[in-house]
Amino acid sequence: MTDGVITFGSDNTVQIVNPQAKAILGSEGYNSKNPERYKIFMPFLNRVKQEKMHLAEEIKIDGKIISARFAPLMDEKSTILGVLVVLQDVTKERKLDHLRREFIGDVSHELRTPLSYLQGYTEALLDQIVDNPEEQKRYLSIILDETLRLRRLVNDLLDLSQIEGGHFVLKKDKIRLDKLIVRVVKKLDPVLEEKDLSIVVDCDQLPIIEADEDRIVQVLINLLDNAMRYADPGGEIKIHAKTVEEGIIVSMTNTGVGIPEDELPFIWERFYKIDKSRARHTEGTGLGLAIVKNLIDAHRGKVWATNYPEGCTTFSFFLPSKNK
Ligand SMILES: Nc1ncnc2c1ncn2[C@@H]1O[C@H](COP(=O)(O)OP(=O)(O)OP(=O)(O)O)[C@@H](O)[C@H]1O
Numbered sequence: 001m002t003d004g005v006i007t008f009g010s011d012n013t014v015q016i017v018n019p020q021a022k023a024i025l026g027s028e029g030y031n032s033k034n035p036e037r038y039k040i041f042m043p044f045l046n047r048v049k050q051e052k053m054h055l056a057e058e059i060k061i062d063g064k065i066i067s068a069r070f071a072p073l074m075d076e077k078s079t080i081l082g083v084l085v086v087l088q089d090v091t092k093e094r095k096l097d098h099l100r101r102e103f104i105g106d107v108s109h110e111l112r113t114p115l116s117y118l119q120g121y122t123e124a125l126l127d128q129i130v131d132n133p134e135e136q137k138r139y140l141s142i143i144l145d146e147t148l149r150l151r152r153l154v155n156d157l158l159d160l161s162q163i164e165g166g167h168f169v170l171k172k173d174k175i176r177l178d179k180l181i182v183r184v185v186k187k188l189d190p191v192l193e194e195k196d197l198s199i200v201v202d203c204d205q206l207p208i209i210e211a212d213e214d215r216i217v218q219v220l221i222n223l224l225d226n227a228m229r230y231a232d233p234g235g236e237i238k239i240h241a242k243t244v245e246e247g248i249i250v251s252m253t254n255t256g257v258g259i260p261e262d263e264l265p266f267i268w269e270r271f272y273k274i275d276k277s278r279a280r281h282t283e284g285t286g287l288g289l290a291i292v293k294n295l296i297d298a299h300r301g302k303v304w305a306t307n308y309p310e311g312c313t314t315f316s317f318f319l320p321s322k323n324k
């Protein structure tokens, strides 16, 4: 889009407004017959006329961020004839800048914690602070855990940037979700035992759908990883899958503290965690659900979460059976 241009006379009356300026300012009211709407420019116009200088400002109008560059219009004797204003809508750019800064902050924060553990425990071992072999082994296993956590963080970030950047292609195949669910659950057996949890699978015979098997496995694993991580010990995780008119719905329910209702809309955002003070061993990076949402969106599906007052949380996703 070309720039918006407005010219004001020396008495600040509007002379010309091009269609782009009207589009940028967005409101029906912005026309030369409605001087009230141009009030926001007045202080800048006066300064430009007084100082006979160019001026660049960012102005908020109706929730948009508008870059406005002002130039005095003068004759050869430097008498002010008016002011030319060039407008650009920079809302998107500024929002992206903000997101980028926030993202870098989040990533640095997530990297810093495991790195300080790695440094601390390695230094302690090198300085031979502990000579008990059992304790040394414990330090080494913390170092290994933190290294794995870093690796997972980097892999998740790479995944997300590929998916969000549109640099990935779904490898669609004919899959049977009921079989896939059983296969994924089987792999989790050792973890379930360790956490004293059980999984109950209740699946209809599901029709074959076209989907990217590896990516759907990733969705199932991320959701089940959460269900296991945030479930009460000794609890039961229920997986229910059914055929609906236009596809398949899979739901996973776990008991536990649940998710506060007002936080439900945000859990799909990168790095969003409910309770940052939860014990470190249950803490993740907050990327799992962002990946799930992106992958399900890529399949033209839907994913949502529901809380039940008795302390259960259900995550469900829908996959369409027809491919457009
Ligand atoms: N089944 C669940 N029960 C209760 N809370 C949940 C459940 N699933 C997710 N949450 C909450 O939503 C937040 C975001 O989940 P998400 O999977 O994106 O991140 P994470 O599990 O913290 O880290 P990651 O999956 O990247 O290791 C979690 O921190 C947790 O607080």
Ligand SMILES: [Mg+2]
Pocket (backbone or CB within 6 Å): 222, 225, 226, 284, 286, 287, 288, 289
């Ligand atoms: Mg998770």
